[in-house]
Amino acid sequence: MVNRVCVVIPVHKQHPTNAEVLSLRACTRHLASYDCYLIFPQDLDVSAYTTIFKSLLPRPVTPQWLASIEAYNKMKLDLRFYNMFSAYTHMLTYELDAYIFSDKLNQAHAFEFDFIGAPFFEGYWEAKPDAQLVQGCNSGFSVRNIQSCISVLSSMNKYRKHWIFYKLFLSPSRHIRLWLNRLTNNRYEVFITGRFAFYFDGFHLNEDVVWTEVVPKLFPNFSIADGRSALQFAFEYNLPQSLQLNGGNLPLGCHAWPKHPEFWKEYINFDNLT
Structure with missing residues (x-):
């Protein structure tokens, strides 16, 4: 079966920050061959985003879905949200604190699991340098199987x-x-x-x-990427250890990079970030 991927870029404000512009430009370079949807509250002016990424497909949603972080999390657990994209096999979530380094999704295990993203370490955001990988992946830069998500949410009752x-x-x-x-x-x-x-x-x-x-x-059949595969897909925190565990190689992308400029400045051009 051929993977048909949509990219979902959620925004909730009219103007992106400089860091978000860098993230969006990276998305434009590497993901423009896919259908890329800008998810935003109805009536929000999103011209600042579509000017940068001209082939973006605007997809307004009810403002309540993006009214808060909690509401956004609820949206990503709503069957109606996945039904909007049911014509696709996979959804790549690209929040604008993500950054993608290449278009090689297949080589990064993007379609081998029902969910893949930057792996969790023991202690999560407070993980120590020697922390072990644990089950779980971040969603800010992630790929999920849409039909598997629909199946789960349809069976919750x-x-x-x-x-x-x-x-x-x-x-x-x-x-x-x-x-x-x-x-x-x-x-x-x-x-x-x-x-x-x-x-x-x-x-x-x-x-x-x-x-x-x-x-x-x-739902034991809902497959989550193992830590080593997830590291080839994305990093989020515990960055030096992530790089070491990944054989010194960058992943496909990363999440929350503006929080760690000292690490990412070697790999992301910050010249236009003020």
Whole structure:
């Protein structure tokens, strides 16, 4: 099956920063051969973006979807969002604090998993230099299988009875929760920790944690990139160690590069960044 990829670039303000302009220009260089959609709140003037990337496809969405970080995370867990792009096989999310170095998506394992992004290290953003890779990937620069995401979100309601059971009978008793968790080989961990509440309650959880840590517990066939493959795709933090573990090679791209200028200045031209 031929991979048909769309690129999704979410924005929520009229004018990009200088760093975001650099990110968008890198996207223009390496991803212009794909259908690239600018996702923005209805009625926002996005001419500053389309002037830089002339083939961008404007796709306005309800302003509530981009009203806050929490709302944005909810959008990326909304079946309606994925149905908008159901004509494609894969979605590449390119937030404008991402940067892409080449167009070689196949060589970076972009289509081998249901979700791939910069890998998580133990301790996450507070990871120490000797931290180990752990399951999970960041979504700021990522690729996900659209049909797999649609399948998961279309099947979530079958867990509603488990959620009601948890709320009524399990949540008051730590002993019963732990017993049931052991009985189900830790599968009930998503209920015990409250992480499942992202879907049935007002609980906030970053959507990349949902897709790469919670969903695989409920849908074991939903495949997440292993750490070594993910490093070939993207870096986000623990950068010197990431480079070392990747054999001294740059990944396809990176996320949150403006937070680490001392590392990235060797690889990204900051001349126009003021």
